[in-house]
Structures are given as structure tokens and as C-alpha cells.
Amino acid sequence: MIAARQDDWIAALGGLIALDTSFPPGVGYATFADALEALFAPLGFTFRRVEVPEALWRTPEAQGARVNLIGAPRERTQPTCGIYVHTDCAPPGEGWTRPPLALTREGDVLYGRGTADMKGTIVATLATLTTARDAGVALRYDPLLLFCTDEEGGLYPGVRYLAEQGLVDCDALLCLNGGATARIWAGCFGSLDVAITVEGRAVHSGDPSPLGVNAVEEALPILHALMALKATVQARTSALPPPPHLEGRPLTARLTIAAIHGGAKGSALPGACRILVNRRVMPDESMDGALTEIEAAIAEGRARSRALSVATQLVGRLEPVIDPDAGGRHWPRWQRALSWGFGWPMGGFVRHGASSSSDMGFVQRAGVQEILLGGLSRPDNRTHGPDEFTTVQDITALARAMLAFLADGPIPEGGSA
Known part of the structure; x- marks a missing residue:
């Protein structure tokens, strides 16, 4: 069902890419929140907008309200899995051979600023939850959507503010700012x-x-x-x-x-x-x-x-992220889900860190130590560079993995990529 409905979520991705949420300056957050509500409200979510106070984030580069969006099911009856996405992108920059703020599809390759980092993960989430609803999949977690501002270098990222206000209230936290690789996150x-x-x-x-x-x-x-x-x-x-x-x-x-x-x-x-x-x-x-x-x-x-x-x-x-997998209850299940979704063998996973950075360090400082990592970035897909891209296959695989993790019941061994 995820693959069969790709035209729907690719169209949604095109709409998100066309909305400029570049940081700096970050002026597009409120309009982007409108678009997110329109996409996810039909799935039964209610929304709360939380603005970071201007005194915390104001720098010469930053302009516009820092609108963070929290989406919760109308009724929460299960343990909660937070699904984190940052809504800002790197500025388009120079060197593009395709329009950066429009989705260009060439075969199964999808070009545009934010396709990999990280608007593509939003539509993977949309495909996951739409499929769960339409296929009647019982979930072991109630999803809590966290759409947050200023990950791309701001002084006070939105998820920091939410975490410090006690609003990252979940039993498991899935950060989609990672890569489409068989990786156990050791920190950054x-x-x-x-x-x-x-x-x-x-x-x-x-x-x-x-x-x-x-x-x-x-x-x-x-x-x-x-x-x-x-x-x-x-x-x-x-x-x-x-x-x-x-x-x-x-x-x-x-x-x-x-x-x-x-x-x-x-x-x-x-x-x-x-x-x-x-x-x-x-x-x-x-x-x-x-x-x-x-x-x-x-x-x-x-x-x-x-x-x-x-x-x-x-x-x-x-802040640095330190040992997000240490002693975690949820990492083994998420690893099995990634294996099933992407078709990676369980024995092929490598634990490693990165010299890139994440706003999850603030979440750890607020008390949430275990953080699951997934996403769409690969070493060759030009994240933050010209002609950034992801693929239909990777979005489909990430949605499969998320559905396997969220669904109630055991995850089958292996899978087909």
C-alpha cells in the first residue's frame, strides 16, 4: 500500500519543497505548520503550536516567528512514540542544475532542497500513518508528531525549548534526521x-x-x-x-x-x-x-x-549527543524494523558516530537519553549541497520500517528492499 500510493505522497512532498523554510532566516515556519496540519489532521491528530520566545533565538540571521507544531492523536491510549522532524532546511545555495524549491522527479530520483534533509521523512511518516489507518494496523504506540524549528544552526532550536518545557513526553523517541544506512547511532x-x-x-x-x-x-x-x-x-x-x-x-x-x-x-x-x-x-x-x-x-x-x-x-x-543507544529498551526493535524495511541483514549493522551535529543533545540534557535514529541521508545524496536528492525506494523503505516499529506484534526477520 505504501508503494502503490506513491503518487499521493510524492505530490505532498512537492508541496512541502515549494515552501521555503531555509535557515537562515527561517521566516517560513508558520506557513509550513499550516501545510503540516492540512496533511495530518485527516489522520486524527490535534495540534498545538508552540513558539520559542524571541529573546532566546534572536540573532542577526534569524527572522520570523519560531513556530513548532506538536501533533497528538485525539485519544492517547497506548505508550507514546515521539516522531521528530526539523522543519528548516539549509538555504539552496549555488550550483543547482534543477530548481531547488520545486520537486523534480527523474525516474525514481527526487530532487529538491529538503528531499533528504528532511522533508522527505515527513512524507515517509505520512505514508506510514495513512497505511496504518487504511489497512487497519493495530499500533503498539500512539505517535506524537514533533515538527521543530532551527536545527540547521539556530541559537535555540525548537526541540530544545519543547524538551525544557516538558513537552517531549514520550516512551520512545524516533529522530528522523539520520541516514538510510545500516547504522546503530553512537552519537555525534x-x-x-x-x-x-x-x-x-x-x-x-x-x-x-x-x-x-x-x-x-x-x-x-x-x-x-x-x-x-x-x-x-x-x-x-x-x-x-x-x-x-x-x-x-x-x-x-x-x-x-x-x-x-x-x-x-x-x-x-x-x-x-x-x-x-x-x-x-x-x-x-x-x-x-x-x-x-x-x-x-x-x-x-x-x-x-x-x-x-x-x-x-x-x-x-x-550540544553533542552521547551514547543514545546505551541501555535502551527500544533500539533492538528499531534495528529489526530497519532491517525489515530496508532489507539490511541484522549482522550488517555498524555502530558509529559522526562529526555532523544534532539538536538531540538538548533532548538528552532535558532527560531523554535513548534516541532512535533513522532517515534518508546517504553519503552521496548531496545533503546541504546543490541538487540534493532522495529516492522513491528510500522513502518507501523508511515508511516500511516505521510501520513495522509502530505496529503491535513481532517484526518478521529480514525483508525485501
């Missing part, structure tokens, strides 16, 4: 985004007066100091087990100069330069220590710069 790195604003003084670029201060040029000492720190940081290795595609090489800490903006035209010195630095923090490290290192490098560069002022601001933070 934390992430820091630090914005640096270098102030100069704009004058005509042909003016030899010493009054002009080129903010871009005066940012160079700071960039040099950050690059020196980058070499130190990326020599550090993590005890977190690495993914198979690294072929035994360890995961390492990361520092990236992710964006630089300054100047507008050739006839004027730039009066300001803004730098965005991303730091991926190993679970073996201290988040506060990593931030202190960045601030020290900025101060070192500032001492060699003629900039009128240099200001820093933390604009994004995600």
Missing part, C-alpha cells in the same frame, strides 16, 4: 557558530586619506589566527567510532570559516566585514573550552589589526 559532535563583525571606516577607494579603514583587509589578521587554530583543532581525534566510509580513519574536530561578507562596490572601502566560523566539537572536548579557544584566536588577530572595533556573537549552538 556538538556545533558552535560564532559571528565576528570587524568595523572599519568607509571612504572613496581612490582617496589617499588615512581616514579610511578597509574592514575586509583588517579582518585578515583575525582570519590568519583562526587558520592557525584550525590546524591545531583538526589534529585532535575522537574516541567516537568513525563511520565506515572513513575506512578506519578517526573522526577529528573541525573548524570552518563558513562565510565572509564585506563591501559592495569597487569605488568604496568596505566599512564592515562579517565572518561566520563553525566549530564541530567532539564529545571528548568541552563546548565552553572550544568557544574560549575561538575567542582567544580572535583577540590575537585583533591585536594585529587596525580595525576600529571587533565584536563577536554566538549565533548557533548544538
Whole structure:
């Protein structure tokens, strides 16, 4: 039934891709919540909208209300399985050969921003629950839908706020921000985004007066100091087990100069330069220590710069996720469900972590330690890049796995992909 009704959920995916929920800035959350309610209300869900207070998330990059949506069955009679999806996507960026905010289907390949991360998982959830209803499948869990904001680097992700308010109230929590791989999640790195604003003084670029201060040029000492720190940081290795595609090489800490903006035209010195630095923090490290290192490098560069002022601001933070499978009651069943849904042998699963980040670290800090991971990302499907894609087969397989996990009764051995 999931496969036979693919035209319906592919059409739904097209509607979601067309709604721009890029973060930054994140202005589309309320409209996206409208679309989600329209899709899931016919399945018997009632909805509650929860906005993160502006004082918690406000940064120069962020705009618009942070509307999180919780969908619950009208009657909750079973243990609850939370199904988490973040509603924001990375901005389209450059290099697309297909329209990023429209769904393009070529055979069984589905292109568009958010197909893999993670609007495709929304329609996998829709296909799962629609099939359960129409086929009369008895469920062992009542699903609790958690559609949350600002996972893609915001200062205060929506699921953090929900968890701290006691609203992630479930017996099992399924996070769909993972991959379509035979993986047992061992955890992931934390992430820091630090914005640096270098102030100069704009004058005509042909003016030899010493009054002009080129903010871009005066940012160079700071960039040099950050690059020196980058070499130190990326020599550090993590005890977190690495993914198979690294072929035994360890995961390492990361520092990236992710964006630089300054100047507008050739006839004027730039009066300001803004730098965005991303730091991926190993679970073996201290988040506060990593931030202190960045601030020290900025101060070192500032001492060699003629900039009128240099200001820093933390604009994004995600805590590391540590041992989400440890001692869990639900991981074995979810592993069997993935095996059945995707056709992966049980013996083929590998426990590993990642240097990517997740907002589930905040959920752990709020008291939910076991987190199940699934999703649609693969190493080759260009998540966050141009021509991001997923496939009909992977959405179908994820829906099969979710249905097997949620259904009341044992999960058969194996399955057909």
C-alpha cells in the first residue's frame, strides 16, 4: 500500500519543497505548520503550536516567528512514540542544475532542497500513518508528531525549548534526521557558530586619506589566527567510532570559516566585514573550552589589526549527543524494523558516530537519553549541497520500517528492499 500510493505522497512532498523554510532566516515556519496540519489532521491528530520566545533565538540571521507544531492523536491510549522532524532546511545555495524549491522527479530520483534533509521523512511518516489507518494496523504506540524549528544552526532550536518545557513526553523517541544506512547511532559532535563583525571606516577607494579603514583587509589578521587554530583543532581525534566510509580513519574536530561578507562596490572601502566560523566539537572536548579557544584566536588577530572595533556573537549552538543507544529498551526493535524495511541483514549493522551535529543533545540534557535514529541521508545524496536528492525506494523503505516499529506484534526477520 505504501508503494502503490506513491503518487499521493510524492505530490505532498512537492508541496512541502515549494515552501521555503531555509535557515537562515527561517521566516517560513508558520506557513509550513499550516501545510503540516492540512496533511495530518485527516489522520486524527490535534495540534498545538508552540513558539520559542524571541529573546532566546534572536540573532542577526534569524527572522520570523519560531513556530513548532506538536501533533497528538485525539485519544492517547497506548505508550507514546515521539516522531521528530526539523522543519528548516539549509538555504539552496549555488550550483543547482534543477530548481531547488520545486520537486523534480527523474525516474525514481527526487530532487529538491529538503528531499533528504528532511522533508522527505515527513512524507515517509505520512505514508506510514495513512497505511496504518487504511489497512487497519493495530499500533503498539500512539505517535506524537514533533515538527521543530532551527536545527540547521539556530541559537535555540525548537526541540530544545519543547524538551525544557516538558513537552517531549514520550516512551520512545524516533529522530528522523539520520541516514538510510545500516547504522546503530553512537552519537555525534556538538556545533558552535560564532559571528565576528570587524568595523572599519568607509571612504572613496581612490582617496589617499588615512581616514579610511578597509574592514575586509583588517579582518585578515583575525582570519590568519583562526587558520592557525584550525590546524591545531583538526589534529585532535575522537574516541567516537568513525563511520565506515572513513575506512578506519578517526573522526577529528573541525573548524570552518563558513562565510565572509564585506563591501559592495569597487569605488568604496568596505566599512564592515562579517565572518561566520563553525566549530564541530567532539564529545571528548568541552563546548565552553572550544568557544574560549575561538575567542582567544580572535583577540590575537585583533591585536594585529587596525580595525576600529571587533565584536563577536554566538549565533548557533548544538550540544553533542552521547551514547543514545546505551541501555535502551527500544533500539533492538528499531534495528529489526530497519532491517525489515530496508532489507539490511541484522549482522550488517555498524555502530558509529559522526562529526555532523544534532539538536538531540538538548533532548538528552532535558532527560531523554535513548534516541532512535533513522532517515534518508546517504553519503552521496548531496545533503546541504546543490541538487540534493532522495529516492522513491528510500522513502518507501523508511515508511516500511516505521510501520513495522509502530505496529503491535513481532517484526518478521529480514525483508525485501
